[in-house]
Amino acid sequence: MGSSSSKSSAVIPPSIDFRAKPTVDELGSANNxxxxxxxxxxxxxxxxxxxxxxxxxxxxxxxxxxxxxxxxxxxxxxxxxxxxxxxxxxxxxxxxxxxxxxxxxxxxxxxxxxxxxxxxxxxxxxxxxxxxxxxCEVGVFGIDPHTLELVEDDGYRVPNILVLMKRSLIEHGGLQQEGIFRLAGEQTEIKRIKEFMNKNEFNSSNDINTVASLIKIWYRELPTPILNSIPTEKIFHCQDVDECVESVNKLPDMQKNLLGWLMDLLLKVASFSPINKMTAQNLAIVVAPNLYEVSSANPIEGLVLSQKCVQFLHNVLSFKQSHPDYHGSTMAISNV
Missing domain, CATH: 2.60.40.10 (Immunoglobulins)
Structure with missing residues (x-):
């Protein structure tokens, strides 16, 4: 299946110098x-x-x-x-x-x-x-996750629908699927399975690209995307891995569980990167846009912050890769 994403280009004004670490205020005033x-x-x-x-x-x-x-x-x-x-x-x-x-x-x-x-x-x-x-849809998408049935999965307390999708993805070979999380499912199948999920009638699907797409959609449609709970300045100046990890550790418990659960899943996928071609960096590129909603009307600011979210997510994924004891506990960052 082909990817639904498309590449776009934008001219970065000379006033934006990434190396000089401009403030967010300076960035937001550019080209408005x-x-x-x-x-x-x-x-x-x-x-x-x-x-x-x-x-x-x-x-x-x-x-x-x-x-x-x-x-x-x-x-x-x-x-x-x-x-x-x-x-x-x-x-x-x-x-x-x-x-x-x-x-x-x-x-x-x-x-x-x-x-x-x-x-x-x-x-x-x-x-x-x-x-x-x-x-418009009512069910398990686009609503406060606190209102959903929560279950324990690998040390994280998350909505049951995420566990069902993860189980379906793994049982049908999703970890080994080339381009998993990058290739999109067919829109008609996404809509059909999503309706089953919203009616609590979903158990499994062998269409792994559709299931992977729905995991991203679930995160994208949260009332408040996870990375929006982190101060914009922290996202923008995300070169330091330790600062990124510290920001994650300060998230509210629900967002911390949701992000930790997702990163564990992504690292399971990345562990098969010689087969599926999806490294931690590739996964950060395709998943990060679903974790942040740009509030600025300035397209240049939106572009830069979207890129920074990719870098932020990749930094935390890299930290998790190098600290195996981080897996399975939302408090493990503090203890490393």
Whole structure:
């Protein structure tokens, strides 16, 4: 099966010097087009409540023109079949020093859980991103893990659905599958098995790429992704392995269990890397984006922080590889 991921390129402004370790504030101010957005993640004030189908829900945000000139803007059209988004106004101009309120309406046609990106285009070629958090499915995905059935697995207390997926993955040869966690399952099969999981009717599947995809999706759809519980500065300045490990050790118990369980699974996969071609570094590249939700509207900041999350995860995986006694205990970092 082919991968669903695609490569993208971006030009890093000269003002961003990785070697100089810029502050996050300096990074966030780069290439923002002279505007400030009041919030770049919108959830239509639903929180963890499921979004109703075939009904209109609304949210709004403001765009402030902090530049010295009048600024034109427009939103790229976005009309996926699963839902409709509309902006009012969808284009226009903002006088210097002024603020414009943007109202957003959403109608969802079918049950989905998705973080949908919309591009705000500014005069002068600058683009900013807004994330729309849409959660309609009810079950074991996209909800507070504390509300799920928790079980012990290799020293970690995690939701039972994760243990079922792990067992299915291993029993059907997933550890030896070339490209596991990199190759995506078929979307129709992902949707079908996910529905079984949400109805508590899943036991096993021999479609290991689909199961691996669903593990990533489960983590991606958490109300608060795990790495978002770590201060952004710690993610950004993640060159020191010990500091990364210390940050993990300070996570709340649930996030620490979830991350530790996942890293143990990834290291089981990496132990077969001569066969499956998935080293710890390769796994960090494909898994880390599912553990962090970029809140910035600045695409450059989002790109850099996404790369830093990969480095952060790889550092902790490398630590675990070199400390076998770390396996199986959420407190082992402190004791090493």
């Amino acid at each position: 087009g002279g505007v400030e957005i009041s919030k770049s993640i919108l959830d239509f004030n639903l929180g963890e409540r499921p979004c109703p189908l075939k009904q209109t829900v609304q949210d709004q945000f403001t765009i402030a023109n902090m530049s010295k000139n009048k600024l034109k803007f427009h939103f790229d059209p976005s009309q996926p079949k699963e839902f409709q988004l509309s902006f009012s106004p969808s284009s226009g101009s903002i006088e210097k020093g002024k603020t414009k309120a943007i109202k957003v309406k959403l109608v969802v046609n079918q049950k989905i859980n998705i973080n949908h990106k919309v591009t705000l285009r500014l005069e002068g070629g600058v683009s900013l991103f807004l994330t729309f958090r849409i959660r």
